[in-house]
Amino acid sequence: xxxxxxxxxxxxxxxxxxxxxxxxxxxxxxxxxxxxxxxxxxxxxxxxxxxxxxxxxxxxxxxxxxxxxxxxxxxxxxxxxxxxxxxxxxxxxxxxxxxxxxxxxxxxxxxxxxxxxxxxxxxxxxxxxxxxxxxxxxxxxxxxxxxxxxxxxxxxxxxxxxxxxxxxxxxxxxxxxxxxxxxxxxxxxxxxxxxxxxxxxxxxxxxxxxxxxxxxxxxxxxxxxxxxxxxxxxxxxxxxxxxxxxxxxxxxxxxxxxxxxxxxxxxxxxxxxxxxxxxxxxxxxxxxxxxxxxxxxxxxxxxxxxxxxxxxxxxxxxxxxxxxxxxxxxxxxxxxxxxxxxxxxxxxxxxxxxxxxxxxxxxxxxxxxxxxxxxxxxxxxxxxxxxxxxxxxxxxxxxxxxxxxxxxxxxxxxxxxxxxxxxxxxxxxxxxxxxxxxxxxxxxxxxxxxxx
Amino acid sequence: xxxxxxxxxxxxxxxxxxxxxxxxxxxxxxxxxxxxxxxxxxxxxxxxxxxxxxxxxxxxxxxxxxxxxxxxxxxxxxxxxxxxxxxxxxxxxxxxxxxxxxxxxxxxxxxxxxxxxxxxxxxxxxxxxxxxxxxxxxxxxxxxxxxxxxxxxxxxxxxxxxxxxxxxxxxxxxxxxxxxxxxxxxxxxxxxxxxxxxxxxxxxxxxxxxxxxxxxxxxxxxxxxxxxxxxxxxxxxxxxxxxxxxxxxxxxxxxxxxxxxxxxxxxxxxxxxxxxxxxxxxxxxxxxxxxxxxxxxxxxxxxxxxxxxxxxxxxxxxxxxxxxxxxxxxxxxxxxxxxxxxxxxxxxxxxxxxxxxxxxxxxxxxxxxxxxxxxxxxxxxxxxxxxxxxxxxxxxxxxxxxxxxxxxxxxxxxxxxxxxxxxxxxxxxxxxxxxxxxxxxxxxxxxxxx
Numbered sequence: 061x062x063x064x065x066x067x068x069x070x071x072x073x074x075x076x077x078x079x080x081x082x083x084x085x086x087x088x089x090x091x092x093x094x095x096x097x098x099x100x101x102x103x104x105x106x107x108x109x110x111x112x113x114x115x116x117x118x119x120x121x122x123x124x125x126x127x128x129x130x131x132x133x134x135x136x137x138x139x140x141x142x143x144x145x146x147x148x149x150x151x152x153x154x155x156x157x158x159x160x161x162x163x164x165x166x167x168x169x170x171x172x173x174x175x176x177x178x179x180x181x182x183x184x185x186x187x188x189x190x191x192x193x194x195x196x197x198x199x200x201x202x203x204x205x206x207x208x209x210x211x212x213x214x215x216x217x218x219x220x221x222x223x224x225x226x227x228x229x230x231x232x233x234x235x236x237x238x239x240x241x242x243x244x245x246x247x248x249x250x251x252x253x254x255x256x257x258x259x260x261x262x263x264x265x266x267x268x269x270x271x272x273x274x275x276x277x278x279x280x281x282x283x284x285x286x287x288x289x290x291x292x293x294x295x296x297x298x299x300x301x302x303x304x305x306x307x308x309x310x311x312x313x314x315x316x317x318x319x320x321x322x323x324x325x326x327x328x329x330x331x332x333x334x335x336x337x338x339x340x341x342x343x344x345x346x347x348x349x350x351x352x353x354x355x356x357x358x359x360x361x362x363x364x365x366x367x368x369x370x371x372x373x374x375x376x377x378x379x380x381x382x383x384x385x386x387x388x389x390x391x392x393x394x395x396x397x398x399x400x401x402x403x404x405x406x407x408x409x410x411x412x413x414x415x416x417x418x419x420x421x422x423x424x425x426x427x428x429x430x431x432x433x434x435x436x437x438x439x440x441x442x443x444x445x446x447x448x449x450x451x452x453x454x455x456x457x458x459x460x461x462x463x464x465x466x467x468x469x470x471x472x473x474x475x476x477x478x479x480x481x482x483x484x485x486x487x488x489x490x491x492x493x494x495x496x497x498x499x500x501x502x503x504x505x506x507x508x509x510x511x512x
Numbered sequence: 513x514x515x516x517x518x519x520x521x522x523x524x525x526x527x528x529x530x531x532x533x534x535x536x537x538x539x540x541x542x543x544x545x546x547x548x549x550x551x552x553x554x555x556x557x558x559x560x561x562x563x564x565x566x567x568x569x570x571x572x573x574x575x576x577x578x579x580x581x582x583x584x585x586x587x588x589x590x591x592x593x594x595x596x597x598x599x600x601x602x603x604x605x606x607x608x609x610x611x612x613x614x615x616x617x618x619x620x621x622x623x624x625x626x627x628x629x630x631x632x633x634x635x636x637x638x639x640x641x642x643x644x645x646x647x648x649x650x651x652x653x654x655x656x657x658x659x660x661x662x663x664x665x666x667x668x669x670x671x672x673x674x675x676x677x678x679x680x681x682x683x684x685x686x687x688x689x690x691x692x693x694x695x696x697x698x699x700x701x702x703x704x705x706x707x708x709x710x711x712x713x714x715x716x717x718x719x720x721x722x723x724x725x726x727x728x729x730x731x732x733x734x735x736x737x738x739x740x741x742x743x744x745x746x747x748x749x750x751x752x753x754x755x756x757x758x759x760x761x762x763x764x765x766x767x768x769x770x771x772x773x774x775x776x777x778x779x780x781x782x783x784x785x786x787x788x789x790x791x792x793x794x795x796x797x798x799x800x801x802x803x804x805x806x807x808x809x810x811x812x813x814x815x816x817x818x819x820x821x822x823x824x825x826x827x828x829x830x831x832x833x834x835x836x837x838x839x840x841x842x843x844x845x846x847x848x849x850x851x852x853x854x855x856x857x858x859x860x861x862x863x864x865x866x867x868x869x870x871x872x873x874x875x876x877x878x879x880x881x882x883x884x885x886x887x888x889x890x891x892x893x894x895x896x897x898x899x900x901x902x903x904x905x906x907x908x909x910x911x912x913x914x915x916x917x918x919x920x921x922x923x924x925x926x927x928x929x930x931x932x933x934x935x936x937x938x939x940x941x942x943x944x945x946x947x948x949x950x951x952x953x954x955x956x957x958x959x960x961x962x
Contacts, residue, residue: 102846436883
């Protein structure tokens, strides 16, 4: 494979060229109620060639890995057609590597009947709770093997296995439907799916409890986020802003995201890094062949770094960070997060809560989205806090805000960092990309909470 | 671009089906293929020209009363593909569905415009430059980008009852966007459309951008409370339609989690609201002669004068519900088919835009939200952070709102609509809708914003 790829890359006229050949295998099972609703699998092979000429790219994807040289030539031709005003790409030393995959318990080796039985047991556990109207549950595995070669002489073979699991219970009374769920994942470890019977029962209990919960009054509150929601906050509210492809060609954005700018208090530290081992966003090399590392984004409240591809780093005169990622061969690598988290402080979660007079405690999540300046994310579970005590359960809430004011309003960070591996990130039509995010309990003053 | 599906593809389908039939009670096979050429401009510069090609073979088998699916893109591994689907079917959903028989006389719907063959990458690059040249003077301080694509795709399908059809599609899309940053205020604007035919008309996109800039350049204070909100066509699509479409999905209804269960024939919305799903319109991207399971396409009311008319079913959910399938199946490689809509039309009514502003008095116009699809969507909850929206005071647009959350329940606010616009806008080549003015929408501003 290596020789074939090296040969296809040689003798073209471009500033930089890379070629990826990939094998993708997926399996999924999903159940609605007691029945299997979908069971299937796919296997595909494909590749992508990408060439850089004077600040522009040519990019070609294909599913038949023949005529590799011609595929590369097409990418080079397109890059010349697009090329214009020049650009600086960070060059690297050749890397020859074949890192061992992280496979603690390979889901592709688990027999299908065992996977199906586990889901069936979980479904039974949820239905043991009275007033459950319906359930949905699913698991999926995805293996991606990448052969990467570039015009610098690199050849890297990597294999990643992504495991996901989700479960949701819906309770209904008259026309009112309420739901509660969980979503988890891992890098190459089927074990995370197992032993969740009690949790399934709790999910169902919570869905039923939501039927009696009041809706929060829409206004500002002091909000405590649990580690899962805090992680979503780190990802949505700040993480996307640190992706340099939004910044590198926009002078106004550069001004906003100038290194040294204060975003929050001394207690605020945010990092991202694929070299943090064993998480869903972990890898050895990114899809441009750059070694993974861990990058400080905010240190003691001050912006100190950002996430880069070869191109954004070159253009901004900063170092590469190994954050150029592609979903698979159908897509070009773009700047993405990996494992993003808020570092722990010293207080306990109880201390954070005890100081809140009028607030909302938000846990778990449905999702989130950002438009750079504004973000929004939703909590699957929320409780009212009064005078330092957690009180009644509320209907799910949506939190929203302006990243600049909200980071300033993040006034306390607890000591209980935990990583959430249940999410996937979407950007530029590439979704869901495996990432993880995490946080300790955090407190945000004057946070807008949506309700009816 | 190669003419697809090729004879080789069709021969492979026949071979795969024959092998599957020898081992199962029934089977469907299909090949789906696409080639697209996206051209993207970033920060007013040409950034990337791509050619993206995909090809895949999918199968569903029925054996011992159960079904399984699998897919591959190895043309030489069809036996493996079938065997894997059979293995998966051992655990697959129980099914008593009957595959459709051939339906001779089904009209052929045109979805391929040969004019796509005349489009060149150079012409797309040129069009992109022109789009940016025309956008720039609208607000010279903003930074613009553009995405242009042309594509062809095909789908060919066989089932063991002898259904055999294929269709080809052409695609063309233009999108332009702009970002204006002042201080930490970020103002995002954008327009664009796609269809089956090359459409080089840029004026309507430029006009749309001009309007957004005119209304949104100044920031207005946001009101708070429950008030009238004018959902512009884009917001009708993303805010109001989402929960409804998940509610009319047959699987959701069978599961008992749709608030629309058992309500066909009932008045669920305002009398003036009618929604039609029509896959038979020529040269619309979602159009097709047959759905992805071989059921002939037909035009149908989802909602007629506010009365719920249809729940959407693919074969499996139709069989379980004991009803006829609605020709709504769509499928991807390696997954069971699901039910969905095709080209939706929300029928316009009589209100001019100025009438609606006047009726609204004080309120908000919403164009784009972020953070949709969160909360209790099935229950009809819709909301999010207003990414692009405007404050209306005394019937006049006075500026852009920001740091503002919108929240509503579509089953409440669409029961008694204030007004439906007289003019329709087409979005993404798959929806035509007027703007809709609703009352009682919750708007929550953030008080400490600039």
